[in-house]
Amino acid sequence: MEKRKIKDNIYWLGAIDWDRRLFDSLIPLPDGTSYNAYLIKGSEKTALLDTVDPPMEDTLMEQLRGVEKIDYIISHHAEQDHSGTIGRVLEKFPGAKVVVTPKAKNMLMDLLRLDESVFSPVEDGDVLSLGDKTLTFIHTPWVHWPETMVTYLEQDRILFSCDFFGSHIATSDLFVTDPGRVYEAAKRYFAEIMMPFGKVIAKNLEKLKPYDIDMIAPSHGQIYDQPGWIMDAYDQWVNGAPKNLVVLPFVSMHGSTRQMVDHLASALTDQGVRVELFNLPVTDIGKLAMSLVDAATIVVGTPTVLAGPHPMAAYAAFLANALRPKTKFLSILGSYGWGGKTVETLASMTGNLKVEVLDPVLCKGLASQSDFKALDDMAAAIAKKHKDLDLV
Numbered sequence: 001m002e003k004r005k006i007k008d009n010i011y012w013l014g015a016i017d018w019d020r021r022l023f024d025s026l027i028p029l030p031d032g033t034s035y036n037a038y039l040i041k042g043s044e045k046t047a048l049l050d051t052v053d054p055p056m057e058d059t060l061m062e063q064l065r066g067v068e069k070i071d072y073i074i075s076h077h078a079e080q081d082h083s084g085t086i087g088r089v090l091e092k093f094p095g096a097k098v099v100v101t102p103k104a105k106n107m108l109m110d111l112l113r114l115d116e117s118v119f120s121p122v123e124d125g126d127v128l129s130l131g132d133k134t135l136t137f138i139h140t141p142w143v144h145w146p147e148t149m150v151t152y153l154e155q156d157r158i159l160f161s162c163d164f165f166g167s168h169i170a171t172s173d174l175f176v177t178d179p180g181r182v183y184e185a186a187k188r189y190f191a192e193i194m195m196p197f198g199k200v201i202a203k204n205l206e207k208l209k210p211y212d213i214d215m216i217a218p219s220h221g222q223i224y225d226q227p228g229w230i231m232d233a234y235d236q237w238v239n240g241a242p243k244n245l246v247v248l249p250f251v252s253m254h255g256s257t258r259q260m261v262d263h264l265a266s267a268l269t270d271q272g273v274r275v276e277l278f279n280l281p282v283t284d285i286g287k288l289a290m291s292l293v294d295a296a297t298i299v300v301g302t303p304t305v306l307a308g309p310h311p312m313a314a315y316a317a318f319l320a321n322a323l324r325p326k327t328k329f330l331s332i333l334g335s336y337g338w339g340g341k342t343v344e345t346l347a348s349m350t351g352n353l354k355v356e357v358l359d360p361v362l363c364k365g366l367a368s369q370s371d372f373k374a375l376d377d378m379a380a381a382i383a384k385k386h387k388d389l390d391l392v
């Protein structure tokens with residue numbers, strides 16, 4: 001695909017990765033993704049903002065074929081899907097300076113083995129004139145690495161946000177055409193990448209408030225020409241209260257735990273609590289992560305295997321712990337054959353979660369009437385906790 005005009009002298013460049021189905025060897029990409037770079041031609045200087053993932057570098061270099069000079073390569077984020085082609089671009093434009101935060105400079109020297117002399121580090125709030133276009137660099141640490149920044153183009157009121165507000169979607173549409181679809185993809189992206197840094201994301205959202213933003217151009221997914229709704233969505237995801245929702249990741253080998261899960265789900269529904277089940281062996285973990293953005297309560301369902309939780313339940317617990325959702329309550333249910341340390345092991349894996357732990361329900365073999373009664377009590381306790389927080 002050729003470069004595409006966004007506004008006068010501002011272009012989208014980059015690559016659309018229709019086929020990619022996994023990111024960071026972890027995150028499912030049901031809709032592919034894109035690596036967006038941008039070219040800004042000022043009356044005096046030209047800047048390229050970010051590059052593309054190295055497997056797609058030929059696409060970017062082809063788009064740069066007719067470009068006579070690049071004075072600056074703005075690198076917002078050192079991760080290779082945006083920075084990995086800087087070396088190739090420097091070969092073609094050897095005089096270009098790589099504009100980065102001081103931290104990004106060190107990281108790019110480590111990650112790409114670029115020479116220190118190519119860099120031009122900028123402090124928070126520094127301004128760079130391209131002639132008739134002015135760039136302001138806003139440091140946004142931990143969105144989602146420590147070195148990240150965004151760029152505001154004053155004359156056109158465009159925020160080049162890199163991963164901030166990004167979404168993994170492969171599409172030929174330059175601008176958002178279906179906000180519902182992009183909301184879903186951006187929430188998935190937030191859940192998997194940004195949620196662990198919710199508090200700093202909130203601070204960085206605050207930091208953007210003084211800027212008059214007409215357009216947000218991220219480095220994955222489509223450009224927002226009506227950016228208000230995605231900024232509001234981020235505000236809700238980081239600052240909003242959790243919702244009246246129980247997320248129930250579970251695994252069951254022979255159906256005993258599954259029976260307990262179904263019983264609890266039904267009891268919660270009767271109590272007016274929404275519930276989402278994730279059968280871990282067939283779960284898209286991106287969907288689970290998205291539910292964690294909203295969930296007031298997590299209940300992990302697992303049989304005891306080799307004296308602890310099933311490895312898939314341990315994986316889900318590890319993931320939830322790493323993603324640090326706003327969840328307030330946590331419990332465990334499951335079936336065992338003779339004994340083990342399932343509850344203790346899961347509890348020791350979830351120390352990051354600032355949760356109140358509710359009484360677990362573990363039963364030997366198939367659940368008995370008293371076990372079902374204990375699950376009813378768990379549902380009632382969860383409903384009360386949600387009501388006490390005004391979530392219902």
Ligand SMILES: Cc1cc2nc3c(=O)[nH]c(=O)nc-3n(C[C@H](O)[C@H](O)[C@H](O)COP(=O)(O)O)c2cc1C
Pocket residue numbers: 251252253254255256257258302303304305306307308335336337338339340364365366
């Ligand atoms: C590979 C394997 C390992 C197991 N290890 C334990 C164990 O260490 N302690 C225990 O109490 N039960 C153990 N069990 C028994 C299961 O916990 C028990 O059968 C349980 O009811 C299975 O629940 P499910 O029907 O939800 O799969 C093990 C079962 C399997 C298949």
